[in-house]
Amino acid sequence: MEFYKFDIGSGKQISQFNSNFIMSRIIQTSKPAHIGCMHLGENGIVGYHQATVPQLFxxxxxxxxxxxxxxxxxxxxxxxxxxxxxDEWHETRTDTGLTAIVIESEELSPSLFMPEKKL
Structure with a gap:
């Protein structure tokens, strides 16, 4: 299990095309990817299971x-x-609720795009 940051502090200012925003890079894939949004309510859980492919949460x-x-x-x-x-076993739980974007693909290398989170 690895931890990364994609918050505003890890992004870069974009000014091209008269723009004014911060972009935090996340991932790039050359193989197909499944992208979804998980909505866990109060006391929500994604039960303990093995990842079928590399997964970014x-x-x-x-x-x-x-x-x-x-x-x-x-x-x-x-x-x-x-x-x-x-194949890594994992579980997610929340007491108050949580929303997450999930990216699954045979080829994910988040360390190329995001800084590691210091635990």
Missing amino acids: LVVNGEGSVRNEKDEYVKVLPGDAVFWEQ
Whole structure:
């Protein structure tokens, strides 16, 4: 399990085309990718299971905790990204609710695009 940041502090100012915004790079794939949005309500859980392919979990709202096979939960907040390798056991839970974008693909290398989160 690896942790990265995609918050405003990890982005770069974009001014091309008369623009004024900050872009935080996340990932680039050359193989097909499945992208979805998970909505976990109060006391929501994504049960303990193995990742079928590499998976990147991007928290956009709320808070929760994640774990892998070590059974130690780590708190996650908006702007945090969690990466699980294929076959890695993992679980996500929240007391108050959480929304996350999930990217699954055979080929994911988040370390090429996002800074690591210091735990």
